[in-house]
Amino acid sequence: MSIKLILDKCNGCTLCVRACPFSAIAMVNKKAVIDQGICNLCGACLPACKFKAIVIDKVPAQVVKINLADYKGVWVFVEQKKGKIQSVSFELLGKARELAAKLDTYVGAVFLGNQIEIEAQELISCGADTVYLAEAPQLANFQDEPYTKVLVKLIDKYKPAIVLCGATFIGRSLISRVAVKINTGLTADCTALDIEPQKKILLQTRPAFGGNIMATIVTPNHRPQMATVRHKVMPQPLPDKQRKGKIIKEFFHNDELHSRTKLLDIIEEVEGLVNLAEADIIVSGGRGMSGQDNFKIIHELAEVLGGGVGSSRAAVDSGWMPYSHQVGQTGRTVSPKIYIACGISGQIQHLVGMQSSKIIIAINKDPDAPIFKIATYGIIGDLFEIVPALTKRFKEVLRR
Known part of the structure; x- marks a missing residue:
């Protein structure tokens, strides 16, 4: 895109000068002059100019068409640490198997490391x-x-139709770079993946607008279709040693x-008494x-x-709990x-x-709290009475 000024229409009113947030427009001899080096084509000056003296030429981007039929297979990038395959990769293989069955294609696993063939x-x-x-x-x-x-x-080289990766620190850093290099789309932190039955494209569902809605995203014209999925969102398949x-x-x-960078050391994250x-x-x-003190119960x-x-995030934002304990879209994904x-209201x-937990027990005094819609068991009442009562009873039953 480019911006230009039609001098015959400019009357020197200075409205565009005041509208530009980057100070890219100045008045010279009662005419506006746009500094192309400063202007970032934000367009704020267009509605300010009452005489339509400023025009942004939009040159449509050239779309390189590819033959979508050349791309086949559902791939998983396998994450390993010290040669040990991380469980998120097994979870993705289970989902990849499901997607591949709907596409009548194969499942590929990309495994990078050193002396790791025994794990393949x-x-x-x-x-x-x-x-x-x-x-x-x-x-x-x-x-x-x-x-x-x-x-x-x-x-x-192999042209996979779909590439999946864990939404981990490694996955987030890697897969976004890859998507840019190969000029394709990427949907991060997906909570659900499926295949659209008619067009056979990947349906990538994730929270959007601050988690207030769920959006399903597609990549219709580029390949591979790429998505990251958080740990514990997908169930881990049972291994079949005969495969x-x-x-x-x-x-x-x-x-x-x-690599232009040098790895000096790896410092393992310090977990609490229980890895959440x-x-x-x-x-x-x-x-x-x-309040923070009430978390004692x-x-x-x-x-x-x-x-x-x-x-919940609300408790962390209030300073009652450290971030390492946060469960949710911007915290941990768990499946206990x-x-x-x-x-917890249940936004x-x-x-x-946490929605993939096997059993969900909700304790809330609000009977209309959204958490009850997904709860296996719900207890409506004062948590400050219910939680201590549960603790007391479990101590008796478990003799602790």
Whole structure:
């Protein structure tokens, strides 16, 4: 796009000068002059000019059409740490298997690391038909540049229709770079994936507008279709040791694996007594806790049950709980056997982080709270009476 001034129409009124938020317009000899180096084409000056003396020429972007039929397969980028495959990758393989069945295509797994071939069969057991294996010392630990180069080259070579990746620190850093390099779309933090039956395109559902609505996004004209999914959103498939598949070894030159950054050290995240993402039981508190000191009863119940302590965003924003305990769209995604929500209303932002829990117990004094719509069991009442009573009873039954 470009901006230009029609001098014959400009009468020197200075309205455009006052409207420009970047001070890119000045008056010279009673005529507006636009500094092209400062102007960012925001268009704020257009409605300000009553004489239509300013015009922005919009040149349509050239669309490079591709043959969508050339792209086949559902791929999963496999995340590993110290050679150990992360559980989010197995969860994605299960979903990839489901999507591939609807498309009548294969499931591919991209596995990068060093001396990791022994782990590849585990990917086949969990749903992969083909494992694309790249091993090199430079790939032992994740680094943006070499991982991006390798994944881009593999996509260009094999042309998958769909690429899935975990919405982890590694996945978020990697897959956005790849999407830009190959000029395709990316939907982050999806909570659901499906195939549109007629057009056979990927339906990517995620929270939008602050989590107040759920949006389904498609990538109709570009390939591959790319999406990230948070840990614990999808169920992990049961491995089938009898499954057969193939391993394709890919080799890359040292210059392709070069990185301008140097990995100095890896510092593991310090977890609490219970890793929230892996806890079988989680007791969470929300705005209804009414203060930091009141979370004591949440901790007591969680301790008796041997579970973890979670919280809603409202509790974290109020300073009652640290961010590491936040469950929801902007916090952790969890899938425990039992999730006890205390004083949590149940906004979408929170639900997307815990709705895959096996059993959900909601405690809230508001009978119309949205949390009750997804709760397995609901208790309407004062949580400050109910939670201590539950703790007391569990102590008696469990003899703790």
